[in-house]
Amino acid sequence: MVYTKKHHIPVKIIFVRNRNKRSECLYILSTDIELSDAEIIRIYGNRWSIEVFFKASKSLFQLGKEVQSRSYNANICHTTIVFTRYILLEWIRRNENSPKTYGTLFFNMCEDIQDMELPDTLRSLMKLFIEIANGFSAENTKTIKSKLKNWITSQTRFVQALFANLCWES
Numbered sequence: 001m002v003y004t005k006k007h008h009i010p011v012k013i014i015f016v017r018n019r020n021k022r023s024e025c026l027y028i029l030s031t032d033i034e035l036s037d038a039e040i041i042r043i044y045g046n047r048w049s050i051e052v053f054f055k056a057s058k059s060l061f062q063l064g065k066e067v068q069s070r071s072y073n074a075n076i077c078h079t080t081i082v083f084t085r086y087i088l089l090e091w092i093r094r095n096e097n098s099p100k101t102y103g104t105l106f107f108n109m110c111e112d113i114q115d116m117e118l119p120d121t122l123r124s125l126m127k128l129f130i131e132i133a134n135g136f137s138a139e140n141t142k143t144i145k146s147k148l149k150n151w152i153t154s155q156t157r158f159v160q161a162l163f164a165n166l167c168w169e170s
Helices: 037-059 073-097 103-108 118-133 138-153 157-162
Strands: 010-017 025-030
Touching: 010 037, 025 037, 037 073, 118 138, 118 157, 138 157
Parallel strands: none
Antiparallel strands: 010 025
16 A cells, blocks of 8 residues: 555555566556455456457457448447457457357356256245245234235146145244
């Protein structure tokens, strides 16, 4: 933590070492000294990818130079086409450089999720709802349970059978 010379503003400097080249280091300066080091690095990473996107759009895809028009709609169309080209090229780069497929990514994200059948899930959700309702005043709990029972009886036989054995007493 240091202070700027001219205005004495407190700033936090984060040093990030390059994993590939130990002699190189990135210095990140933040005026929000309350943020953790990890949060500052995360925000910087997001901002850097945005900067790279705009740099590529302007220099490689000629955003603002390729089309000369005074029409607002024409400029919107050109910008959309430039951004779409960038997205497609990034998608191709990602597919060629990443060993992971979408299926692998899906299963990696879902490995902690336990498969439950829909009826079991609905029963579990209803039990949780009743448990929360039991925490209200006796009058409110009675009203909620009454409305819930009326709703269940107005449903199909499948739903009625699904919630038939619920414990309604607290």
